[in-house]
Amino acid sequence: MLEARNIAKSYASAEGPAPVLRDVSLTLEQGEFLAIVGRSGSGKSTLLNILSTLLAPDAGQVLYAGRDVTRLPEAELAALRRRDFAVVFQMHHLLPYLTALENVLLPFMTGLAPAPRDAVERARRCLDRVGLGGKHHRLPGRLSGGEQQRVAIARALVKEAAILFADEPTGSLDPATGREIVGLLQDLNADGLSVVMVTHDLGYASCARRVLRMENGAPACAA
Ligand SMILES: Nc1ncnc2c1ncn2[C@@H]1O[C@H](COP(=O)(O)OP(=O)(O)OP(=O)(O)O)[C@@H](O)[C@H]1O
Numbered sequence: 251m252l253e254a255r256n257i258a259k260s261y262a263s264a265e266g267p268a269p270v271l272r273d274v275s276l277t278l279e280q281g282e283f284l285a286i287v288g289r290s291g292s293g294k295s296t297l298l299n300i301l302s303t304l305l306a307p308d309a310g311q312v313l314y315a316g317r318d319v320t321r322l323p324e325a326e327l328a329a330l331r332r333r334d335f336a337v338v339f340q341m342h343h344l345l346p347y348l349t350a351l352e353n354v355l356l357p358f359m360t361g362l363a364p365a366p367r368d369a370v371e372r373a374r375r376c377l378d379r380v381g382l383g384g385k386h387h388r389l390p391g392r393l394s395g396g397e398q399q400r401v402a403i404a405r406a407l408v409k410e411a412a413i414l415f416a417d418e419p420t421g422s423l424d425p426a427t428g429r430e431i432v433g434l435l436q437d438l439n440a441d442g443l444s445v446v447m448v449t450h451d452l453g454y455a456s457c458a459r460r461v462l463r464m465e466n467g468a469p470a471c472a473a
């Protein structure tokens with residue numbers, strides 16, 4: 251479904267280009283749950299951003315459904331992102347003055363995704379799905395950190411994307427709440443959503459069906 255081939259990426263630094271990813275290849279099958287683990291600075295976020303097309307690699311290819319998406323024109327890339335890919339970050343990036351329901355509807359309000367006729371119904375279902383039935387009209391400030399992350403996941407679900415990319419979705423949560431969020435991602439994966447999750451916590455990574463460990467800019471081993 252998604253395949254990375256020989257990805258390389260450097261960032262400019264005062265001492266010249268600093269390589270972050272040297273030669274990364276991986277595949278994600280449809281319906282898979284892949285965890286990317288590694289120390290801070292090992293290039294996990296860089297890799298996730300390249301896989302989700304938010305960042306272009308210096309070399310190598312990302313193939314989605316058989317097409318090289320690293321060389322697509324910007325308009326096609328934008329269409330792909332809003333249709334097929336959803337992203338959740340460590341910081342949930344909810345808008346504080348919108349209710350949970352309005353935050354979930356955001357992808358449609360901004361034109362990021364074409365609004366279906368049943369957008370509100372769908373948003374309600376997504377909030378119910380992540381366990382927030384009864385809290386649809388709360389502002390983020392009146393939700394706990396874990397509940398806020400659930401809203402962010404519901405917002406990712408509402409587009410019915412094919413792949414959910416999550417970068418340290420448990421990073422700002424206590425361990426028990428973090429496990430709940432990973433459990434939710436597992437449930438969604440069991441329902442058919444493909445998931446790529448970055449985490450530095452091996453405990454959470456063991457929930458994934460496959461683990462890619464990043465070391466010195468390349469996968470160290472796959473379990
Ligand atoms: N935009 C950027 N410009 C320059 N250097 C960057 C940039 N983004 C990341 N880096 C550097 O690239 C390396 C890898 O960063 P990355 O964010 O991918 O690591 P990470 O594995 O996600 O780390 P963490 O677990 O701390 O989130 C780090 O050394 C970082 O300083």
Ligand SMILES: [Mg+2]
Pocket residue numbers: 294295296417
């Ligand atoms: Mg990171």
